Amino acid sequence: MTMLSRVADRLYWKSRYLERAEDTARLVSSYHMLIMDIPRGADLGWEVLLRILDAEPQFYSRYRVASEQNIVKFLVADTDNPGSVAYAVRAARENVRTTRDVLPEETWEQVNELHLFVREAAEKSIGRRNRLAFLNEVISHSQMISGLLQTTLSRDHAYRFTLLGHLIERCDMTTRVVDVGVMELMERDARFAVFDPLIWSSLLQSLSALGAYRRVVGPLLEGGSVAEFVLKDREHPRSVVYCLRGMRDAVKGLARNEDALRQIERMRRKLSRLHVEQISPDEFHGFIDNFQLLINELHEIVSDTWFRPET
Amino acid sequence: MNSKWANYQAEGFYDELITDKGSPRMAARAAVNLFQQLSADDMSARREAAELAIREMGISFTVYTEGGNIDRAWPFDIIPRVISSKQWQSVSRGLIQRSKALNCFIDDIYNKQRILADGILPADIVLESTNYKPQCKGMSPRYGVWAHICGSDLVRDLDGKFYVLEDNLRVPSGVSYMVENREITKRVLPELFENYSILPVDDYPSQLYRTLASLSPRARERKRPCIVVLTPGIYNSAYFEHAFLAHGMGAELVEGPDLMVGDDDCVYMRTVDGPMRVDVIYRRIDEDFMDPEAFREDSVLGVAGLMRAWKAGKVAIANAPGSGVADDKVVYAYVPEMIRYYLGEKPLVDSVPTYLCMNEKDREYVLANLDKLVVKPANESGGYGIMVGPHASAATRRKFAGLIEKNPRNYIAQPTLSLSTAPTYCDGEIEPRHLDLRPFILQGKDSWVTPGGLTRVALVKGSLVVNSSQGGGSKDTWIVEGKS
Structure with a gap:
């Protein structure tokens, strides 16, 4: 059974937006927890979240002050910011609305419910008091939807594009988070170093990888090994290597997949040659920049091959 | 018997379920008897169950509003319209x-x-x-x-x-609601089906x-x-x-x-x-x-x-x-x-008598009787630009007289019909409401007609407008076989 390119496109974006909503909620939530543990001056400042998301120009075009309030509003409730939780959830819903037929029946209901919740509560959850409960609800609802798809979606084209969307978005977010972590922490004043493990633990938490890291690498958190873990651990489902493997499996079931497979293989090889501990922060940053370009290229290849083929 | 039914009267109209003498029509008897036994609480519980079913089944229609497009739940009346299959067969052939x-x-x-x-x-x-x-x-x-x-x-x-009021040959819609209406009735009034053999529509x-x-x-x-x-x-x-x-x-x-x-x-x-x-x-x-x-x-x-x-x-x-x-x-x-x-056949189902304003004799009659007629533009659909003579002001009638004289080809007129009614559950009361019926006719290698069709009902008292975007609702429509 084949699938309309337009439907595939929407399924893919539905997943990217759902993943984005969850990941952004995670990022804000873990930073929110972190900030309470670190004395003023030793923290990274809320702007770090803007740097992670490459959203500074967009933010400053609309807000004057990079206050906690403004930044959280921008990332959570601002429906004009395509990176915000509220925007992503609404966009996911619009994409599901027109693809209901190929998804398990409960998908629409669940996504719609999440949308109604976010629309109702986002604005009220910018202040510290309600913030965490709101973010947790977004995270757990997103996980429920992912679980629903994972357990009930037939392993057909709908599943393949759903998977591709999630994995590409996740790779993008993971690489952003480690990049900023490495850059910020390795370059700053050594007298704050005592807080670094806290910050690394927060970043790991934002990637849902703290527990796994402790079990696999050990309880001591150190920049190089954290980056190595989230990029290259073969077993952790949110690591980049793992995501690449998932993408390869998804793409294998599709016709005309040569370009996409080649690109995924390129990314895998590049990653296998990386040894974080042996390079400088600058070199690491250069690597990630490069890798992000490869992720974008993969997205372009997927779009060109399956979403807007021959006219 | 629930007293709401005792007072039911559809004066001056043909009622689908109840005769002039106040007794249920043959085909509708068992259904009406059952409804008469339902208490007021039970009626409202059934209605709520129907609303829940509509939400669960996701039956909606889109209305364009200022705040963007919204999906409205489908308005549905739980009392079905009943037509005997004998009568339907001849309509269907027609x-x-x-x-x-x-x-x-x-x-x-x-x-x-x-x-x-x-x-x-x-x-x-x-x-x-x-x-x-x-x-x-x-x-x-x-x-x-x-x-x-x-x-x-x-x-x-x-x-x-x-x-037949009109033949919609372009892109007629509504058939999905016909199917869903039956599904709702099956869910909320299953006992109705015990005494009937109803032609399926699904x-x-x-x-x-x-x-x-x-x-x-x-x-x-x-x-x-x-x-x-x-x-x-x-x-x-x-x-x-x-x-x-x-x-x-x-x-x-x-x-x-x-x-x-x-x-x-x-x-x-x-x-x-x-x-x-x-x-x-x-x-x-x-x-x-x-x-x-x-x-x-x-x-x-x-x-x-x-x-x-x-x-x-x-x-x-x-x-x-x-x-x-x-x-x-x-x-x-x-x-x-x-x-x-x-x-080479005689028409089996009637059209509404129609006066063509482009014919001189018809036009004279129409202009002299604007207060009794419905005037319609020839090319529009969806009820746009219609004048209902008996309800129109003198100014509107004058305006239409002008329009007709200016462009007679573009107007037709028909006698004002007394649309039939059926008992409808409105705000806790059982009241007569006007309705129409849209069956769907399929024509390919063979021909086929839906058993019944979509009944649309004007939920506003006295109203003749059945469009869902303007306060219209719908009813499940039954074609029932044999005596019951």
């Missing part, structure tokens, strides 16, 4: 007869134009109509059928007889599939033709129905940009496996927007080259472009003539 004659007419108009040559119909009213599409000249779709899906509006007058999508499949240009080579439902998209008010029918037929729901016409004049849909050839298009967009090459150039909903593909016989389109030529209200007046002319 509808098939009518649809056959209309298709003969369309095919004739785009080919030999015998009916015009023989002077049955004045040529200019057909050829100058905006619904006449010269692009379709010389085409003869398979079986000579152009309007494969027809959704006629029927009303009952005081005498209890059904009349196989409509398979009947539609059969009709469409019979049109496939590659019927011989391909067992399962590729059928698509072409929708204008999610913002169309009938999108729910488009998705419902595509799903029910296992067909793809496509938008214009999903299709393309190749150099070989075949239509392809863009899929992740590459282009795939389409055999039959169930078109739910207006023909004016269907193909920017042939009709409106500014259309972004359509597919460039679609007409070319259709004319080359590489794809079937239902309803065929150009079908609307028989949907004109002046042409409507001649349908009884068409039935005699093409089929």
Whole structure:
């Protein structure tokens, strides 16, 4: 059974937006927890979240002050910011609305419910008091939807594009988070170093990888090994290597997949040659920049091959 | 007996369930008896159950508002409308007869134009109509059928007889609600079905599939033709129905940009496996927007080259472009003539008497009796620009008199009908409300009529407007067999 390119496109974006909503909620939530543990001056400042998301120009075009309030509003409730939780959830819903037929029946209901919740509560959850409960609800609802798809979606084209969307978005977010972590922490004043493990633990938490890291690498958190873990651990489902493997499996079931497979293989090889501990922060940053370009290229290849083929 | 029913009276109208003497009609007896035994609490509980079912089943229609498009839950009345199968059979035969004659007419108009040559119909009213599409000249779709899906509006007058009010031959909608209404009744009033044998309606999508499949240009080579439902998209008010029918037929729901016409004049849909050839298009967009090459150039909903593909016989389109030529209200007046002319038969179901303002004698009568008549523009659908004489102000009547004299071809008039009523549950009371009926007639290799159709009911007291966007609701419609 084949699938309309337009439907595939929407399924893919539905997943990217759902993943984005969850990941952004995670990022804000873990930073929110972190900030309470670190004395003023030793923290990274809320702007770090803007740097992670490459959203500074967009933010400053609309807000004057990079206050906690403004930044959280921008990332959570601002429906004009395509990176915000509220925007992503609404966009996911619009994409599901027109693809209901190929998804398990409960998908629409669940996504719609999440949308109604976010629309109702986002604005009220910018202040510290309600913030965490709101973010947790977004995270757990997103996980429920992912679980629903994972357990009930037939392993057909709908599943393949759903998977591709999630994995590409996740790779993008993971690489952003480690990049900023490495850059910020390795370059700053050594007298704050005592807080670094806290910050690394927060970043790991934002990637849902703290527990796994402790079990696999050990309880001591150190920049190089954290980056190595989230990029290259073969077993952790949110690591980049793992995501690449998932993408390869998804793409294998599709016709005309040569370009996409080649690109995924390129990314895998590049990653296998990386040894974080042996390079400088600058070199690491250069690597990630490069890798992000490869992720974008993969997205372009997927779009060109399956979403807007021959006219 | 629930006292709400004891006071029920539909004075001055034909009531679908209750006779003038206040007793239930034969076919409706068992249903009315059951409702009479339900307490007020029970009634409202059933109604709530119906509302819940509607939400759960996701039955909605889209209304355009300032705040964007919203999906409204489908308004539904739990008391069904009951019609005996004996009566329905004769209506149903009449509808098939009518649809056959209309298709003969369309095919004739785009080919030999015998009916015009023989002077049955004045040529200019057909050829100058905006619904006449010269692009379709010389085409003869398979079986000579152009309007494969027809959704006629029927009303009952005081005498209890059904009349065809209009034949919708372009893109009639509402059939999905007919199917869903039955589903709701089954859920909330299962005991009603114990004493009845009610004709099922849920196989409509398979009947539609059969009709469409019979049109496939590659019927011989391909067992399962590729059928698509072409929708204008999610913002169309009938999108729910488009998705419902595509799903029910296992067909793809496509938008214009999903299709393309190749150099070989075949239509392809863009899929992740590459282009795939389409055999039959169930078109739910207006023909004016269907193909920017042939009709409106500014259309972004359509597919460039679609007409070319259709004319080359590489794809079937239902309803065929150009079908609307028989949907004109002046042409409507001649349908009884068409039935005699093409089929040599006597019409089995009546049309509403129609005065054509372009005929001098008719026009004089209309202008002298504006306070008794309903005046309609010939080309509009959806109830636009209508004047209901008895309810209109003197100023409005004067305005219409002017319009008619200025452009008589564009207006027709009909006597004001007394639409029938049926008991309807409104705000805790059982009250009479006006209704109509839209059955769907399928025409391909064979003909088929839905058992019943979609009953639309004006929920506002005294109102005759049954459109869902303007406070109309609907009822499950039963065709019941034998004595009960």
